[in-house]
Amino acid sequence: MFTDPIRALAHPTPLSEVTLYSAAMVIPVTGPIIPEGAVAVSNRRVVHVGTRQWVLDILKDEMSNDSYRKMFNNERHWHGLMTPGLINAHTHLQYTNMASVGRGEYRNFRDWEEGFNVVYDKLQKEKQHNPSLMTWKTSAYEGARMMVEAGTTAAADIVTDIEAVGALASQGMHGIAYWEVMGWKNVDWKEEGYAKLLEMLGHMMDNGRVPSIGISPHAPYSLETEPFVDLPDIARQLNMRLHIHLAETPMEAGNHADTLTTYSAPDWNANVWASYSELKAHGMTASAIQFLDQLGSLGPDVHIAHGVWADGEDRRILRQRGVGVAVCPRSNRITVTERDAPIRDYMEEGNLLAIGTDSLSSSPSLDVLDDAAKVYDLATAQGYRKDDLTHRIIRMLTLGGASVMGLHVGPHRIGQINAGATADLAFFDIPTDTSSPQGVEETLHNFVRHGAGSAKATVISGNLVYNNGAFAQ
16 A cells, blocks of 8 residues: 555554544634644644544544544533633743732832832842742743733743743643843943853753743843943844844834834934933934834844834834744733834734743733733734734734744744644633534634633643643543
């Protein structure tokens, strides 16, 4: 019998160890919604996805009778909704123990910063007095577990203290741990900062369990110019991705909303500015996005957090450079960024979008569905009227989050359910109605608006890592 070697590679048979997950509704994201759908998982990957009956028929041809019977008898069926594992595109898991800051009320962003610093400095002093304390590790690992129990399987996690680096790995999660670089002036950076960065990256690489490593130049108000020139070069030489807090605060706003930077930049880019703050102090009205763009800090290997103070030209630059945006709407209210992200404009203009919770120091929870509901409300309030809003937001929660980290393609791709993709799945206790198109849309609406807290099971790389009564033990 002739065997096609390409097909054999794509569909190795006979399959022996297969777990069948089925649900009343499956959202693959990269394909249409499937009523009474199923996902076959083997060796950490998705083998098939489709209607339950179709998947069973295919597997019957690919498995021995004994293996098929075992798989069939151990099917894991859920009466609600199955999606790809959710992706939190911006967080700081080590600050999980700083929830008291997130519960505070502040006059402005600087007031929040000061409140944050008081608690952070207190915890650092406690560690100095008792070096055996693993304050940040314990906190980060706790936050990672919270995310898993909310249906999240991957995250963009910013690491400020090296002991927190293993948070994602502690739960087997995917994503990127970004080493945060902040507080460096140009002279200090050249003398000490560069070497410190390489030392910390070495520690992260030696950890061995970090899913992927990136670099996070903190923000234009906390770093001078030289680090913002060097850090992207270093990351690109090391094949690492970048994640920046950008356009979060009012001081990062520009004044050229309708003018191409080609025309506005000559007013300020002829000078060599020591920092963005210096540029602003001299009365220049370039935005932080325009400033970093001139430095070459942006590109398709970058995604930014917040993007609140982004006018029309800023959004164009982000699209042109291939930069994704992780919006964090609840965090913006708590830290008093003084406006909300322009969700409607981002959507209608075609920017690549994802959703992040930020940390508990600026957000009430690490459940990204809480922020999804807020994104829905903001888009609606800002005038978004197309009937695809819930679909757009579900993409932001999954494939969008993968895309902004470059994890949406390749053999280890996430944020989607299709053959060969990593088997990251989430199961939600959402009533499903597949009897009509209206019923399907109502189900999606309820998921986006009211899905927070409804996760009942989470699968990462084919392993059931959280099961709150969804499946028999």
